Each structure stands twice: as C-alpha cells, then as structure tokens.
Amino acid sequence: MAIEVRIPTILRTYTDGAKAVDASGETLTALIDDLEVNHPGIKGRLIENGDLRRFVNVYINDEDVRFIGGLEATLTDGDQVVVLPAVAGG
Amino acid sequence: MGSHRFPAYPCRVLTIAQETYDAIVAHAKRDHPDEACGVVAGPEGSDRAERFVPMVNAAGSPTFYEFDSTELLALYKDMDARDEEPVVVYHSHTATEAYPSRTDIGLASEPNAHYVLISTRHCFDEAGGNSDGPVEFRSYRIIDGVVTEEDVAITPPQQTQTV
Numbered sequence: 140m141a142i143e144v145r146i147p148t149i150l151r152t153y154t155d156g157a158k159a160v161d162a163s164g165e166t167l168t169a170l171i172d173d174l175e176v177n178h179p180g181i182k183g184r185l186i187e188n189g190d191l192r193r194f195v196n197v198y199i200n201d202e203d204v205r206f207i208g209g210l211e212a213t214l215t216d217g218d219q220v221v222v223l224p225a226v227a228g229g
Numbered sequence: 230m231g232s233h234r235f236p237a238y239p240c241r242v243l244t245i246a247q248e249t250y251d252a253i254v255a256h257a258k259r260d261h262p263d264e265a266c267g268v269v270a271g272p273e274g275s276d277r278a279e280r281f282v283p284m285v286n287a288a289g290s291p292t293f294y295e296f297d298s299t300e301l302l303a304l305y306k307d308m309d310a311r312d313e314e315p316v317v318v319y320h321s322h323t324a325t326e327a328y329p330s331r332t333d334i335g336l337a338s339e340p341n342a343h344y345v346l347i348s349t350r351h352c353f354d355e356a357g358g359n360s361d362g363p364v365e366f367r368s369y370r371i372i373d374g375v376v377t378e379e380d381v382a383i384t385p386p387q388q389t390q391t392v
Contacts, residue, residue, distance in 0.1 A: 148314070148340060149339065149340060194336055194338075196301060196302070198302050201302060203299065203302075205298075221302060223302060223305055224336075225295055225298070225338075226296040226315075226318060226338075227288075227293070228295075228330065228333035228336050229293050229294075229330040229331070229332030
C-alpha cells in the first residue's frame with residue numbers, strides 16, 4: 140500500500156530534502172509510525188502526548204484530519220497526505 | 230536529523246517593491262486592532278517577493294494570528310502549482326513593537342522565508358482614529374528559534390515605458 144506524503148520544508152531535514160515520500164498504513168497513526176521507521180525523528184514533530192500537535196495540520200485528500208477522525212482517520216491505497224505547519228503566531 | 234541542510238543566507242536583506250510594501254502596510258492598517266497576516270510568494274529559490282497574498286486571520290484577534298487550515302492548504306497547493314514558495318510571511322502587531330514575539334519564534338516554520346513584522350501601534354489614536362503616526366516595518370529570519378534582523382530594501386515602482 141503506497142500513500143504519498145507531502146513533506147513541508149521545515150521537516151525535509153528528516154527526508155534528505157525530499158518534498159514527498161511514500162509510506163503505508165491503514166490509519167494516520169499507522170502511517171506516521173511507518174514514516175518514523177524510514178525517517179527517524181519525524182514522528183515527534185507531528186505528535187505530542189499521543190495527539191497531533193496543535194500547530195501541525197495534516198490533510199488526507201484535502202480534508203483536514205481534525206474533521207475526519209484525527210489520528211484514527213483511515214487511509215486507502217492512493218490517498219494523498221499533506222503535512223503543513225500552521226502559519227501562526229502572536 | 231538527515232544530512233540535508235537549509236541554505237545559508239550570506240546577504241541578509243529583504244528586497245521588496247514599493248507597491249508590495251504599501252499593500253502590506255494598508256492591510257495592517259485595515260485590520261487594526263486585529264492582527265493582519267499574509268504572504269508574498271515568489272519563484273522557489275529566487276528570493277523574489279512577487280505575488281502579494283493577503284490572508285484572513287482566522288483567530289480574529291489583536292494578539293494572535295493563524296491562517297485558516299483550509300485556506301492554508303489552498304495557498305500551498307497554489308504555490309506548488311506555480312513552483313513558488315512563501316518568500317515573505319508577514320503579520321502585524323497592533324499594540325507592541327515590530328519584533329517577533331516568543332510565540333512567533335516558537336511557531337516559525339518557514340526557514341527560507343523573510344518574516345516581516347509590521348506594527349500599527351502608533352497609527353491610531355485612543356478613539357481608533359488615524360493618527361498618521363509611523364508604521365514600523367521590519368524583517369527577520371527565524372531559524373531554529375534564532376531571530377536575525379535584516380535590512381529592508383524597497384525598490385521604486387516600475388516605470389511605465391512611454392514611447
């Protein structure tokens with residue numbers, strides 16, 4: 140099962156500069172665990188205390204995962220996942 | 230960490246067109262007392278701030294800004310399709326100086342961007358009327374929690390050729 144994951148500039152240090160990598164998993168949690176195997180350290184940049192970090196946005200086929208189950212959101216072959224850090228501040 | 234590193238920027242200066250500078254200042258004044266935010270996109274790797282894209286502050290707050298998550302995705306897909314990146318990420322402070330707050334530094338996630346801070350704190354009087362005070366406009370690199378201020382070079386409006 141191949142799912143394309145688009146990696147934002149700030150996290151490309153974990154993917155040797157690659158803008159997109161393939162990963163697999165039937166849920167977002169599983170996908171992130173799979174990413175961590177090949178790109179150690181990336182999981183900690185996405186997840187904190189067992190939940191998606193507040194200022195990291197993840198989209199599955201253009202849907203913000205917060206509206207479709209969060210880390211339990213399901214994935215199928217060919218889905219596209221986009222990771223984007225929030226553009227935010229005080 | 231992988232071996233990939235972000236490029237170094239020996240010349241720390243933001244070069245921006247007068248029209249774009251004016252558009253950012255106008256946006257900041259328009260949204261005062263809430264914070265205004267947006268980007269100026271440009272060709273990837275060019276460091277040219279060319280396409281002004283004002284964004285809605287989904288937080289609608291005088292002390293916080295955040296791009297709406299759906300609009301954020303649309304913006305990045307659009308930039309991707311145009312081979313662009315955010316050359317400038319700007320936002321305003323409406324009661325404090327044009328210097329990155331602790332939150333700004335903690336959340337800065339575009340290592341290639343010029344972070345522009347505008348302050349409108351002197352532009353309005355107590356009643357909210359325009360006081361014609363100065364707008365502060367400053368630019369920074371924010372990488373791994375380190376803030377480096379840089380010069381701002383404003384280029385004059387393009388001269389229209391007359392034959």
